[in-house]
Amino acid sequence: MTTGTIVTPTNVLVLGPVDRHKAGVYMCKAINHGMTHSRNISTRIIVNYGPDSVNVNVSSKFNVTEGHVAPRITCTTSCWPECAYTWRNATSGATMATSRVLDLGHVNRYMTATYTCKASNNDISLHKETNITMNVYYGPDRVHVSQPSEFIVTEGQLAPNITCKGDCLPECLYSWTNLTSGTTVALRESLVLGHSNRYMAGVYMCKANNAATCRNVNGSTRMFVIYGPDSLNFNVPRQYTVTEGEVVPTVTCSADCWPGCTYTWRNMTYGDTLPNTGMLTLGRVNKYAAGEYSCDAYNNGNGLKKSTSIRIIVNYASIDSHQQTIFISAVTGGCGACIVILIAVVCCCRRYRHRCTRTGQQNESAIIRKDTAASHFSNAETITNAEHTYTGLQRDQQNVRVVEYQNVTVEPTDHDYEQLDDDLYVNQLSIS
Template structure:
């Protein structure tokens, strides 16, 4: 409880007594529990002879007796909470009465003032409030639970003073903030203004933990509970579970490519083919799954990622590899060719990677060879040439062959017979 030390006139004298309730706006001193504190009262208006006492629970306990401005006598007291904890300081004839309390307790908090004993009017200037400082209450943090990356937010640290008496004038209360256990200095993107913390240009970290502490008269509160700020952001990059944007697959083999992105809230992902048709979609991850790759599939797929805070896309090039299925000639098989005429036959095949194409004659001798297409070129056909040529096509995924039959015919001649014989 709180009390007031009062000074009262008694039969021509004055009593300094008790602790009464607090009124704000008075001069005050602040002390911590266990410290020493001097109370200074202006008794110039109080008269020459007085007794000094303390009133607790409406009972007066006299501490000193002062006579004729010269003598002071310590009185016996029964209240142990004041015994041996006080001393009158300075010249006893002074107009300022100084009472020093030692080993201050919370029960010492209150207004110390002077009053005339019989009518109890207050003596002007004879008043001082003793505030006994206590640790502030554990703070609470109020503010948004989420904020968008790149934006700003403000948190407020709220704590109550527990110093006594409860209705004391406001004391200076400061605040300390931590982010993820590191102290915030209040520079750069963070600013401190009283109990408020404002953060600008929020980083993309998924979750930030903020705590605060209140400090009053050098006494610290407990740290607040964590305030978890959920940082919201769109996709920054799109990830594949393969190392490159180009994937090589062999025809007939299965293929699985996973697409994901770091987003908060989770992004919606969709795989689109070259015609922009949705192949598959999902939350947090979309899986492009092809049971058996074939050359008729789209060779380009796009993973599109989006949430309410942004969108991104990334292309995947599909390199489907396969061997030759058929061998093509650029002439009709078995074309009849006359002796002396030129002959050109191209041989090719659809392959990935490109096939090596080779022409061989009946003796298996290589006539010509090339990549993608080989051309059998005979400037002038003659009957000594091989009548059968084979085009061999191959890559790492397979091989094919096709024969070309050469039908060489002699050119026809027309003979005209003439005679000069007479009839």
């Protein structure tokens, strides 16, 4: 007997219903007490059983980080005869092992699955199974941002929602940061910005974090906001006063725009359009530079235009026409006369003609046309300006005679006049 205990004192062994615990070697011993002789005979009773349940040496659910070695999983049960074991991937149906031990080695994310151990007693056609689930933690390796690396919106419009997604197990945690301002703007997968304004422009970074794998990766997108111009600014006062002959500093016109505005300057007094630049360069000015100048700022991105003007005031000295004195002198030469270049008669208003009337005994007249040299006339007279004292030359046949005019008064004719500057020619001069 396996246990060594007497199960019956008779020659009949009655075991009744058998179970696995009654399996063993049973020995029958016959004794002749008169002769002190004995004989033994034995028999083995084999009880087929199992499997009743199947056990493994790991939890029914366990986690492994990608790249690590999975634990060796042993499947055990109680069987007679010894059970046959099979491991298979319940997710794919693939057989993984034909022994009680499942050795997966280094794992990757695709090995996340439920694994089934099957213990079979083929003698009695009985089998039992147990399942374990292995989760392979992984990621994130990268994140996908729903917007391109750069995108543009117009101020006031709704900005598109931006989604950040990383491939993780367990699910990643997300955060959005505006790198331009350094502020966290969202703690979720989607970034909802709403109506955009210029201050929302910048780089938005999404961070996907997996605490299980201690890994995090970033993805970003840059949002540009088209805006402006709202107002225009100058580097000088809006009304700028200067004295004739002085240099006006370069006037800069600027506006807050994105993308940068283009600028056009217009002389509102004369209707002239100046070069497309944010700067107005007048240099050394005379009285005719005075007037209103308008700067136009145009944003090609949104089609908005803004205009603002600046007024330039030029102070200049006026001449009392009743205090002018004109002298005419001449220079003679051996073969002829030398004619000097015509320069100026000074009056009070721009482009007016003047008629000069002389009181005295002399009565001479000459017509001098604008932009025509004095040498083109047979009886020419040239006027030059020397601090408001005027001299002239008059040619008469072969000789040049000197004519001097004093006590001269200047009188405008009826609306037939043109203002002259010191560097302009005379349109008409009548001396009587």
